[in-house]
Amino acid sequence: MLEVGLIKHLHIRSWIVSLMTNNISPESVNRKISALRTLYKWLLKKGTVSNNPMLKIMAPKKSKRLPVIIQDVNMDRLLESDLISSSQDPYVDARDTFIIDLLYSTGIRRAELVALKVADINLSRTEIRVLGKGNKVRSIPMTQHLIEAYQKYMTFRNNLDHIESDVLFLTEKGKKIYPRLVHSIVHKKLSSVTSLDKKSPHILRHSFATHMLDRGADLNAIKELLGHASLAATQVYTHNSISKLKEAYGKAHPRSSIDT
Numbered sequence: 527m528l529e530v531g532l533i534k535h536l537h538i539r540s541w542i543v544s545l546m547t548n549n550i551s552p553e554s555v556n557r558k559i560s561a562l563r564t565l566y567k568w569l570l571k572k573g574t575v576s577n578n579p580m581l582k583i584m585a586p587k588k589s590k591r592l593p594v595i596i597q598d599v600n601m602d603r604l605l606e607s608d609l610i611s612s613s614q615d616p617y618v619d620a621r622d623t624f625i626i627d628l629l630y631s632t633g634i635r636r637a638e639l640v641a642l643k644v645a646d647i648n649l650s651r652t653e654i655r656v657l658g659k660g661n662k663v664r665s666i667p668m669t670q671h672l673i674e675a676y677q678k679y680m681t682f683r684n685n686l687d688h689i690e691s692d693v694l695f696l697t698e699k700g701k702k703i704y705p706r707l708v709h710s711i712v713h714k715k716l717s718s719v720t721s722l723d724k725k726s727p728h729i730l731r732h733s734f735a736t737h738m739l740d741r742g743a744d745l746n747a748i749k750e751l752l753g754h755a756s757l758a759a760t761q762v763y764t765h766n767s768i769s770k771l772k773e774a775y776g777k778a779h780p781r782s783s784i785d786t
Contacts, residue, residue, distance in 0.1 A: 531575050535582035538562070542586070552586045559585050595733040598740075600719040601630055605671070617682040618698060622711050624679040625695065629712065629727050632656075632666045633734035633752050636708050636727040642694040647676060658753035666751055735763045 545555050562580055569575045605627060629639060638656050646655040652673065653665045668676070683689075688700040695703040708727055716725040735748050749760040 530569065533579055535579040538579055538583055542583070546586065556585045559583060594722060594724050594729055595736045596716065596720055596722070596729060598733075598737050601733060601737075604715065604719045605630070615698060617686065620675075620679040620682045621695060622715065624675040625708060625711055626715055626730070627672055627675045628654075629730040630734055631669055631672045633731045633738075633748075634666065635731065635753075636705055638753075639695065639727070640693075640703055640705055640708060643692050644680075644694050645692070646694065649673065649676075656753065660755070662753065664750060664753050732763070735760070739763050 542555060542559070545558070546552075559580075562583075566575065566578045566580045570578055625639065628634070629636075632654060634654075634656055635658070638658055641657060642654070646657075647668075648655065649668075651665075652668045654668060656664050656666055658664060683696060686696065686698075686700045689696065690700050691702045693702045695708075697703055697707070712727045712730065713725040716722075716729070722729070731752070735752060738748050738751075739745065745757065745760055745764070748763070749757050752760060754760050
C-alpha cells in the first residue's frame with residue numbers, strides 16, 4: 527500500500543475506474559471523490575502532503591433518470607370512464623375529474639394548479655392563464671374535453687354553501703384546496719390504472735410532455751407550455767420518445783437489428 531504522500535492522480539483514476547467496473551453508481555463514486563477532496567484539503571493544511579492529486583480528478587457524470595410516465599392508453603381509460611367518480615359527493619367527483627384532466631391536458635405543476643383563480647379561465651379564448659416559477663405568466667389552450675370538465679365542475683362549485691376564496695379549486699367546505707390533497711387525489715385515481723410506484727401530479731406533467739412529443743409536437747412549443755426556462759429542461763423527454771421509436775422500429779421493420 528502506497529503512503530498517502532506518494533499517491534498520484536493516476537492511482538486515484540485507476541481506483542475510480544475499478545469502482546465503475548464493479549457497477550458502483552456514479553452517485554456513490556462522486557460521494558467517495560468528495561470525501562477524498564475533503565481529506566486532501568485537510569492533509570495539505572496539516573502539511574502531511576505537499577501536492578493535491580484531486581485537482582486533476584474529474585467526477586463521473588451522473589446518470590440521467592428518464593421521466594416516469596403513464597401510458598397513453600391508461601390515461602384514455604381513466605379519463606373516458608367512471609374510474610375517477612368514486613365518491614358519494616358529486617362535487618368531489620366533478621372536482622377530482624377536472625383536476626386529473628387539467629394536470630394531464632396542460633402539464634401544469636401542482637403548485638400552479640393550487641394557485642389557479644376562477645378569473646384565470648378564459649372560455650372565450652379557450653385558454654388558461656398560469657402563473658409559473660419566477661412569477662412568469664403563460665397561457666395554455668383548453669381542449670373541448672377540458673372545457674366540458676370545467677363547466678361541470680363549476681356547476682357544482684357555484685352551489686357550495688360557503689365559498690371562502692376566489693381560487694378555482696376548493697374543498698367541500700369551500701376553502702382553498704391544498705397541495706397534499708391534490709397529491710392524494712392523483713395517487714388514488716392513478717392507482718386504478720397503473721402499478722407504478724410513483725403516482726404523483728408530476729407524473730401527469732411528464733406524461734403530458736412525452737405524449738405530446740410522441741405525436742409530433744414541437745419541442746419549443748412543449749417548453750413554452752411547461753413553463754421551462756430553458757430548452758435543456760425539456761429535452762429530457764426526447765429520450766423517452768426516442769426509446770419508443772426504436773422499440774416500434776425494432777418490432778415492425780423486417781430487417782431491424784436494433785436491440786430494444
